[in-house]
Amino acid sequence: MTVLVSERLTIAVEGDVPVVRRRARELAQAAHFDAFASAAITTAASELSRNALVHGGGGYAVVEHVSDGLREGLRLVFVDEGPGILDIDRALRGGYSTGRSLGLGLSGSRRLVDEFHVETSLGKGTRVEVVKWARFRR
Amino acid sequence: MDPSLTEVLQFDEHQLRTRLAFFRIGEEELDRLAAMRPLMEEATAQIVSLFYEHLLSQPETRDFLDDPVLVDRLQAKQTAYFLQLFEGRVDLAYVENRFRVGAAHERLGVPPRWYIGAFDRYLGLVRERLIGRGVAGAELVADLAAVERIMHFDAALAIDAYVAGHLATHARNQAALRELASPVIRVHDRVLLLPLVGTIDSFRAQQVMESALLGVSEEQARVLILDIAGVAVVDTQVADHLLKTTAALRLLGAKTILTGISPQVARTIVELGVDLKTLHTRNKLSDGLELALSLVGREITDKERGS
Numbered sequence: 001m002t003v004l005v006s007e008r009l010t011i012a013v014e015g016d017v018p019v020v021r022r023r024a025r026e027l028a029q030a031a032h033f034d035a036f037a038s039a040a041i042t043t044a045a046s047e048l049s050r051n052a053l054v055h056g057g058g059g060y061a062v063v064e065h066v067s068d069g070l071r072e073g074l075r076l077v078f079v080d081e082g083p084g085i086l087d088i089d090r091a092l093r094g095g096y097s098t099g100r101s102l103g104l105g106l107s108g109s110r111r112l113v114d115e116f117h118v119e120t121s122l123g124k125g126t127r128v129e130v131v132k133w134a135r136f137r138r
Numbered sequence: 139m140d141p142s143l144t145e146v147l148q149f150d151e152h153q154l155r156t157r158l159a160f161f162r163i164g165e166e167e168l169d170r171l172a173a174m175r176p177l178m179e180e181a182t183a184q185i186v187s188l189f190y191e192h193l194l195s196q197p198e199t200r201d202f203l204d205d206p207v208l209v210d211r212l213q214a215k216q217t218a219y220f221l222q223l224f225e226g227r228v229d230l231a232y233v234e235n236r237f238r239v240g241a242a243h244e245r246l247g248v249p250p251r252w253y254i255g256a257f258d259r260y261l262g263l264v265r266e267r268l269i270g271r272g273v274a275g276a277e278l279v280a281d282l283a284a285v286e287r288i289m290h291f292d293a294a295l296a297i298d299a300y301v302a303g304h305l306a307t308h309a310r311n312q313a314a315l316r317e318l319a320s321p322v323i324r325v326h327d328r329v330l331l332l333p334l335v336g337t338i339d340s341f342r343a344q345q346v347m348e349s350a351l352l353g354v355s356e357e358q359a360r361v362l363i364l365d366i367a368g369v370a371v372v373d374t375q376v377a378d379h380l381l382k383t384t385a386a387l388r389l390l391g392a393k394t395i396l397t398g399i400s401p402q403v404a405r406t407i408v409e410l411g412v413d414l415k416t417l418h419t420r421n422k423l424s425d426g427l428e429l430a431l432s433l434v435g436r437e438i439t440d441k442e443r444g445s
Contacts, residue, residue: 038402
């Protein structure tokens with residue numbers, strides 16, 4: 001996979017979430033995403049950066065425009081050094097929240113992207129990596 | 139009459155004592171300043187005119203002083219200001235005066251850097267006078283220290299006034315933005331519309347909920363249309379806020395109709411697994427309006443058919 005653009009963005013305050021989201025939307029446009037795919041990756045960027053902020057106490061995001069030779073895509077990585085996710089299977093099933101939210105952020109984001117990897121370690125933090133590819137244009 | 143800036147900035151006798159102690163201005167310094175007054179009265183006219191010469195020689199400060207009538211008026215004010223330094227008395231009235239001077243510069247848009255730079259020029263002119271007076275050694279050093287301290291004390295007050303001015307502007311903008319952000323519009327008897335635009339963070343979401351609740355209560359509305367066509371991204375947090383607002387409105391006896399849902403947002407919401415079944419939803423605002431009217435027992439009919 002070739003990385004065409006890579007940017008690291010800090011996630012420390014609520015105002016950083018729209019910044020990550022906006023950058024994801026811009027790169028989605030650069031990678032020729034259609035409106036549906038762009039909405040999906042932008043929403044996932046919003047969910048995952050907010051997770052890093054609210055549950056992980058902040059961290060950073062790496063936003064990348066990538067290519068595998070055939071298609072262009074976006075790879076987003078979210079890293080925090082928070083408490084980690086206690087029951088990752090349950091979090092991925094959805095409807096489970098430690099806060100007072102809907103508890104759909106992680107499970108929902110997974111359905112919005114093509115590749116989804118989460119590594120979490122109790123007391124050390126969480127790293128979520130997602131990839132979404134632009135669909136071939138007909 | 140405007141409230142005094144010392145009141146606004148909560149600058150009281152206690153603050154004054156603390157501040158004077160911090161700048162190491164005591165009886166001795168004030169006595170020294172008072173003792174310099176006759177010399178300074180003699181020198182005022184020259185010092186003030188040299189001071190303005192400096193301001194007019196710099197392009198950045200000259201821009202603020204392009205009107206000769208204004209310069210005349212300012213020079214008169216400057217003379218009073220300058221001599222006040224050598225009153226030998228610093229009380230709340232003195233502080234109020236300094237705050238007003240700072241606030242006036244802030245309003246004129248003079249950046250603090252020019253202000254501080256001008257202070258330095260003032261200090262230089264006074265220093266020359268004191269040195270030229272013929273008193274040397276420890277006395278001169280102590281006199282210079284007294285002048286420096288009172289001028290730095292003044293500069294700190296000016297900066298306070300600048301910061302207060304900026305904060306007031308910021309607060310006004312925030313208030314304007316708040317009104318702009320969540321305008322509740324009455325579109326028909328007991329039907330309200332709240333169009334949402336931009337980013338809905340938790341602060342905005344609270345505003346939206348509050349203005350929706352207040353609007354419904356004041357207008358005795360039965361239906362509130364929330365139009366989200368202008369919302370950048372509908373993620374689970376935004377959806378959560380919409381659901382909570384709907385639940386709160388239901389407690390007031392009002393129904394919520396969500397409109398302006400684009401095909402992309404519809405698909406994203408479904409993928410996220412968010413259940414918006416408790417809301418009436420419509421693609422277009424016009425459809426939402428029709429639904430709203432039917433909920434209050436009205437309908438839109440064609441003229442021909444109606445007559």
